[in-house]
Amino acid sequence: xKKCVGVDLGGTTVKIGILCEDGTISEKWEIPTRKExxxxxxxxxxAASIREHLAAAGLNLQEMAGVGIGVPGPVQSSGYVEVxxxxxxxxxxxxxxxxxxxxxxxxxxxxxxxxxxxxxxWMGSGKGHDQLMFFTLGTGVGGGLIIDGKIVAGSKGMGAxxxxxxxxxxxxxxxNCGNKGCLEQYASATGIVKEMKRTLDAEDGACPxxxxxxxxxxxxxxxxAGDPLAEKTVHRCxxxxxxxxxxxxxxxxxxxxxxxGGVSKAGNYLVDMLQKRYNELTPLSSKKSGIFIANLSNDxxxxxxxxxxx
Amino acid sequence: xKKCVGVDLGGTTVKIGILCEDGTISEKWEIPTRKExxxxxxxxxxAASIREHLAAAGLNLQEMAGVGIGVPGPVQSSGYVEVxxxxxxxxxxxxxxxxxxxxxxxxxxxxxxxxxxxxxxWMGSGKGHDQLMFFTLGTGVGGGLIIDGKIVAGSKGMGAxxxxxxxxxxxxxxxNCGNKGCLEQYASATGIVKEMKRTLDAEDGACPxxxxxxxxxxxxxxxxAGDPLAEKTVHRCxxxxxxxxxxxxxxxxxxxxxxxGGVSKAGNYLVDMLQKRYNELTPLSSKKSGIFIANLSNDxxxxxxxxxxx
Numbered sequence: 001x002k003k004c005v006g007v008d009l010g011g012t013t014v015k016i017g018i019l020c021e022d023g024t025i026s027e028k029w030e031i032p033t034r035k036e037x038x039x040x041x042x043x044x045x046x047a048a049s050i051r052e053h054l055a056a057a058g059l060n061l062q063e064m065a066g067v068g069i070g071v072p073g074p075v076q077s078s079g080y081v082e083v084x085x086x087x088x089x090x091x092x093x094x095x096x097x098x099x100x101x102x103x104x105x106x107x108x109x110x111x112x113x114x115x116x117x118x119x120x121x122w123m124g125s126g127k128g129h130d131q132l133m134f135f136t137l138g139t140g141v142g143g144g145l146i147i148d149g150k151i152v153a154g155s156k157g158m159g160a161x162x163x164x165x166x167x168x169x170x171x172x173x174x175x176n177c178g179n180k181g182c183l184e185q186y187a188s189a190t191g192i193v194k195e196m197k198r199t200l201d202a203e204d205g206a207c208p209x210x211x212x213x214x215x216x217x218x219x220x221x222x223x224x225a226g227d228p229l230a231e232k233t234v235h236r237c238x239x240x241x242x243x244x245x246x247x248x249x250x251x252x253x254x255x256x257x258x259x260x261g262g263v264s265k266a267g268n269y270l271v272d273m274l275q276k277r278y279n280e281l282t283p284l285s286s287k288k289s290g291i292f293i294a295n296l297s298n299d300x301x302x303x304x305x306x307x308x309x310x
Numbered sequence: 311x312k313k314c315v316g317v318d319l320g321g322t323t324v325k326i327g328i329l330c331e332d333g334t335i336s337e338k339w340e341i342p343t344r345k346e347x348x349x350x351x352x353x354x355x356x357a358a359s360i361r362e363h364l365a366a367a368g369l370n371l372q373e374m375a376g377v378g379i380g381v382p383g384p385v386q387s388s389g390y391v392e393v394x395x396x397x398x399x400x401x402x403x404x405x406x407x408x409x410x411x412x413x414x415x416x417x418x419x420x421x422x423x424x425x426x427x428x429x430x431x432w433m434g435s436g437k438g439h440d441q442l443m444f445f446t447l448g449t450g451v452g453g454g455l456i457i458d459g460k461i462v463a464g465s466k467g468m469g470a471x472x473x474x475x476x477x478x479x480x481x482x483x484x485x486n487c488g489n490k491g492c493l494e495q496y497a498s499a500t501g502i503v504k505e506m507k508r509t510l511d512a513e514d515g516a517c518p519x520x521x522x523x524x525x526x527x528x529x530x531x532x533x534x535a536g537d538p539l540a541e542k543t544v545h546r547c548x549x550x551x552x553x554x555x556x557x558x559x560x561x562x563x564x565x566x567x568x569x570x571g572g573v574s575k576a577g578n579y580l581v582d583m584l585q586k587r588y589n590e591l592t593p594l595s596s597k598k599s600g601i602f603i604a605n606l607s608n609d610x611x612x613x614x615x616x617x618x619x620x
Contacts, residue, residue, distance in 0.1 A: 145562070147457060153563075158560065159561070160560075165560045178593035251470060251475070252562065253467070281476055283487050285466055
């Protein structure tokens with residue numbers, strides 16, 4: 001059976017796995033991401049670690065179908081990376097560089113959220129669905145769009161940059177991107193906390209979170225427990241996400257939506273809320289796209305990276 | 311050189327052309343669309359007309375690369391049509407039926423707006439761009455999304471149903487689809503006229519359109535001539551279109567947008583307005599996708615239909 005290497009390159013650690021074409025992981029491990037000096041050591045570290053683990057497993061580099069990597073920034077479909085703030089990279093073609101460090105083996109590179117989408121589509125909650133939209137709700141909001149089983153990278157590497165869809169043109173606060181009213185301002189963990197603070201400032205009602213230093217999980221737990229102000233906040237945030245999902249529905253019409261990232265741990269409580277509002281916003285479509293929570297957790301990127309070369 | 315037949319099947323007429331693989335049209339003609347009895351004569355009429363014209367031109371059906379058709383309703387990627395209100399069709403696979411009427415020749419079917427997008431991408435304003443989003447602003451608003459030179463039909467044939475993107479969740483009037491605040495309510499010819507009436511009802515200022523029975527062209531002409539109320543209306547409508555374009559930008563990241571349909575005759579006046587607002591809404595992307603007016607006019611569908619089989 002064909003084997004390959006999947007690499008999920010994050011800002012802190014690099015997760016690396018040896019995977020078979022049937023999706024089984026024969027080995028996985030992590031190394032730290034050395035970001036110093038413009039991230040110049042990162043690809044060398046990855047190459048050395050792959051060589052070492054393949055040798056220990058009695059595997060030959062040339063027998064591999066290739067090495068796939070997900071990187072935390074925009075990647076053009078050619079594999080070119082103009083800038084990757086999270087790694088310190090500028091003007092680099094990581095696929096070419098890693099390939100030359102690994103005796104010319106086939107290397108493919110894509111954006112980390114896009115790769116996680118591909119992982120969920122291949123072996124996760126989206127298994128069996130060739131048309132899929134993935135949202136990851138963490139510190140920020142990212143995503144990946146899969147059409148006919150392939151990543152939509154976009155003409156400038158901006159495919160599925162769904163965190164920066166304008167969902168509230170009336171917003172007065174700015175997003176990190178410079179726009180106002182981006183999805184990320186409401187549906188990320190940071191956004192949910194900020195919106196909860198707004199609710200508490202605007203309304204007088206009692207709330208267990210008032211006067212506390214709270215996390216996104218605290219807001220979600222309070223909402224689930226029925227606290228009216230937390231519920232109202234979470235509904236407002238998820239209404240914005242459902243709105244963005246309806247845009248995706250009317251543009252790309254995926255079979256399924258998959259929601260991952262820390263916020264998605266609130267599970268079916270969020271799914272039910274999202275599905276209800278999504279259905280209201282898409283009366284045109286008689287069969288609704290289903291919404292599911294991602295199930296590969298932190299391995300989604302590794303699976304998807306492997307899938308790039310299988 | 312390979313030749314094929316492109317068919318743009320509309321609710322009133324069927325436009326048919328014999329095209330070469332280099333995009334030249336060797337012949338084009340029209341026949342009426344007979345919608346009676348659930349549209350049961352339509353495919354037979356098309357088949358007979360194609361046979362007749364090929365024979366007159368000394369061409370053999372079996373030498374054709376195939377027949378492509380654009381139909382005015384949702385088409386699943388398998389070619390299946392659940393319902394096509396504009397033709398009276400229900401539960402039909404037009405590709406299979408037409409193929410059996412034409413001695414088994416290769417037939418491909420897609421949605422008309424999607425096919426027009428493909429036409430503009432192949433031989434029109436989008437030539438040379440593999441990633442393209444097409445909006446057609448007519449009585450309604452339709453569209454087509456092209457990724458890697460191929461139509462995104464969507465899992466339920468709802469790909470690029472951009473007329474029904476919610477651009478104004480605060481709208482109180484309903485769209486034909488049952489939703490409120492769809493793009494079609496503002497950026498179609500009908501929508502622009504309706505919004506102009508709203509402006510006139512809400513504001514007192516003088517306006518040459520006040521008290522008149524006016525068309526969308528009248529509104530656009532008044533706006534171009536500097537009438538403040540018409541200008542305000544057109545800006546509001548185009549802001550909604552730019553908002554929808556920014557959604558497409560952040561989801562599919564096309565290289566170019568192409569705007570067709572009757573409203574697009576206002577030309578660069580609209581393009582400049584759209585580009586300015588689109589750029590404001592997409593600060594994340596340093597290189598902006600360009601916006602162009604479609605240039606194949608009523609032939610876009612025929613070109614795109616031909617392209618389906620070339």
